Amino acid sequence: MSSSKLELAASETPLAASYFHHTPYYCEENVYFLLRKLIDDGQANSDGSDLFAVFISNDKKQVPLWHQKASRRADGIVLWDYHVICVQKRKDGNSSHLVFDLDSSLPFPSPLAYYISETVRASFPLFSEFERCFRIVHAPLFLRFFASDRRHMKDDSGNWMAEPPSYNVITAEDGTAHNLNDYMSISSATVKNLEADTLAAVHTEKLGVVVRSDQLEEFFSQVS
Template identity: 65%
Template sequence: MTTSSKFDAPPSSSSKASSVTGPVEASQFLHTPKYCEENIYLLCKKLCANGLADSDGSDLFVVFISNEKQQIPLWHQKASQRADGVVLWDYHVICVQKRKDGSSSHMVWDLDSTLPFPSRLASYVAETFRPSFKLFSEFQRLFRIVHAPVLLKYFASDRRHMKDSAGNWISEPPRYQAIVAEDGTVHNLNDYINFSAVEVLENVEADSVNAVINQRFGIVASEGQLEEFFSLIS
């Protein structure tokens, strides 16, 4: 996960989002800058272990955000040098949690965000993606939604994407061992972060939820389909 400065953004709106699950400190979770995919992988595991999620992670969904050109603007990011917190990432990863009380207010866990932790999905979408701001096509975001139990079984990264052509680290890696999938795969991050417009769902339907639960790499949704998809998660 790396940044670019080739983006001009309008002034930020103020955030009034608040957590409804009680106070949770982001510092409780391991965070390595620029390794959002591993941060969220470990966050899912910890949410399961400490009782903040189902023990098998069935109420958790991992969302990879990128596009064909790997240029996506997100607001309220800790890595930003701007007052509005905008960053142009190549990709980003968050976790969306289904509410246990049956509420439609699903929650977003984003360790790189300055918004409340976690945030209501609707508030997070409004503040982080700013749908009312019309983006040029090269900045329009796509979303790969993967069920956490599937991701925790199959995801792998040997961090090769964070080395330059000479083999030097672009950003210092985590100190723990690289993540290896249960089947022995050592690297498949590209399968999650490489996007094509032809993958985007034509329509969000009940079968879309079944596809996410059963498919290794989930489904790809457009920005307008993200909340619609999670509205089907009951």
């Protein structure tokens, strides 16, 4: 993709990455508030129906992603235990679906196809234990049901492994205090075929559906 096309896609939203709240190593909370801000600022549908939170992980909790700011390598590769991004589906056939990744060094936001090519590198040969799976959660459900009290960021002695955000923890609408593990526990055994019931389930299942990297573009091209 040419640089001019990238600039065009990125300019479809006037919001830079710096406009959104970002706390390193708290990507799930960063995406939670990014979704809310896109909705509140009119950059998405008022009900968030065009937005999705996407958790990336696998059975071994070892997922290689390229062009990550936390990397010390020239190619930006990081081996995360899990990562979370936002995807905005565009209904206009002339517009690319967009990826918002606050930890990426790629243009913000990036066209989905470009992000998959550069960050996921689905065609790059990997050992099976490094294959990535994607839990796709519809934003209206994610914003209602997601909760995190940040217990996963404390060591065995109760010390923070990374400084937490200054705002209060996120509690689900039903009062649940912590269910992050349910979202980031992703197994290849739960990958779904892209059939009509799978596409429909993302709108009703609070934990969404799980697909492979080579299904990601097709999923967003078909889901309503």
